[in-house]
């Protein structure tokens with residue numbers, strides 16, 4: 047079974063076609079870098095994979111499931127097993143780091159419990175179960191931030207925030223993580239740290255990682271394969287060992 | 300031409316020079332004209348006149364004359380206020396405060412719930428949900444637009460004279476106020492944390508309470524404090540239609556033309572409002588400062 051199978055995917059806004067007839071397959075545990083110039087459609091593609099944006103045409107199978115046929119409940123269950131990390135970390139600013147990490151467990155708790163609304167316990171670290179809090183501290187440990195657990199999220203640096211966002215994604219026990227320019231707002235040192243942390247965590251836990259990046263070196267280093275989008279079309283999908291930096295830079299013309 | 304760095308003569312056919320003034324359209328002219336007409340027309344209708352203000356000075360003098368010189372708290376003459384009166388007015392003042400506080404608290408709670416239900420896209424975007432949102436919005440509008448004295452008259456009719464009618468009035472008024480501004484505050488916060496939660500399997504309800512409400516909290520608190528200030532000011536006059544509080548005594552004293560006693564009550568009201576506003580202002584500043592520090 048593959049992690050992702052996308053077939054003839056298209057997405058249009060009114061009369062503007064953002065994605066055009068895209069097909070590709072990604073195996074379990076692979077790490078894929080998506081590159082392309084601004085407005086090429088990278089974010090739209092990622093959003094289609096969790097149906098934050100509804101595709102106009104085509105089919106998407108995630109771990110074998112035809113997710114475009116899912117209704118609200120099944121869709122939520124599917125989403126709760128996919129971690130998402132954005133360029134802007136998207137932490138809730140006024141809440142503690144620990145609470146933000148625990149938020150990653152809301153959807154999963156809804157699914158595993160037979161009580162409706164079980165997940166609302168995870169709105170804050172105060173009400174969360176001891177098990178959840180321990181798990182969250184463990185996740186923070188993995189990104190080496192457990193010492194900041196009770197600090198407010200809006201006091202963190204960009205790199206720290208992004209690591210908290212990763213911890214929140216890990217909290218979901220995901221089998222796949224989608225990251226949209228996860229290090230674009232970080233300085234080069236922090237960017238490298240976060241990328242390699244990300245890569246190692248995913249490899250260790252056999253999590254399929256799909257990230258977009260404007261950094262072609264990152265793409266080659268942290269992606270097993272590189273997928274390039276140009277004007278909404280898939281223009282390259284190759285093993286990163288068989289690609290030269292120049293080829294990738296050409297994708298930006 | 301070579302006398303300057305920039306040769307302005309070279310392209311003398313230049314025809315993209317920006318206009319000095321914006322052209323004002325005919326409709327604009329008419330709007331301005333209509334505004335002027337409206338000002339004149341309104342002044343006429345409102346019977347505003349400086350003569351009237353000047354003529355009133357003799358009544359004003361009489362009022363002042365009766366309001367001030369005879370005040371002798373605990374004095375001997377028939378007008379003077381006794382301890383008993385002082386206690387009664389104090390008790391009524393406290394009742395006014397209690398009405399305002401209870402009414403505001405209930406109003407904040409129900410206003411918050413209605414704000415959640417009326418905020419666009421907060422708890423859902425389905426067709427029935429949108430219908431709920433529009434309906435609740437209309438309800439909040441109704442609460443807000445009907446003046447509080449009218450609500451007071453209605454509630455006095457429904458539950459009788461006294462503080463309960465006043466409390467209900469303040470509650471409804473606060474629901475209207477908080478319902479609107481809470482909704483605005485929650486619609487204004489950055490939605491990306493909420494979207495992030497939804498994209499990892501949280502429901503709209505989760506996203507609202509775990510991400511939107513915490514982010515909007517400073518705004519919700521300051522709005523609530525404003526609502527309380529407004530309620531304290533509003534609660535004073537509710538007594539005029541019999542809806543409890545110190546306004547009832549004030550009304551009675553004016554009817555008996557006991558201006559000196561009325562002055563005492565006005566002084567007490569002033570003190571209450573002053574203290575409440577100062578405390579509230581202090582708290583509001585604390586909340587905003589606390590936010591600024593973090594950013």
Ligand SMILES: Nc1ncnc2c1ncn2[C@@H]1O[C@H](COP(=O)(O)OP(=O)(O)O)[C@@H](O)[C@H]1O
Nearest residue numbers: 059062064082083084085086087088089090091
């Ligand atoms: N909601 C939307 N409505 C209309 N156009 C959109 C919307 N979202 C994205 N687009 C357009 O789709 C194109 C691709 O956007 P995006 O996927 O964000 O590109 P990328 O992430 O590669 O920079 C852009 O031209 C953008 O303007």
Ligand SMILES: [Mg+2]
Nearest residue numbers: 088089090226
């Ligand atoms: Mg993008």
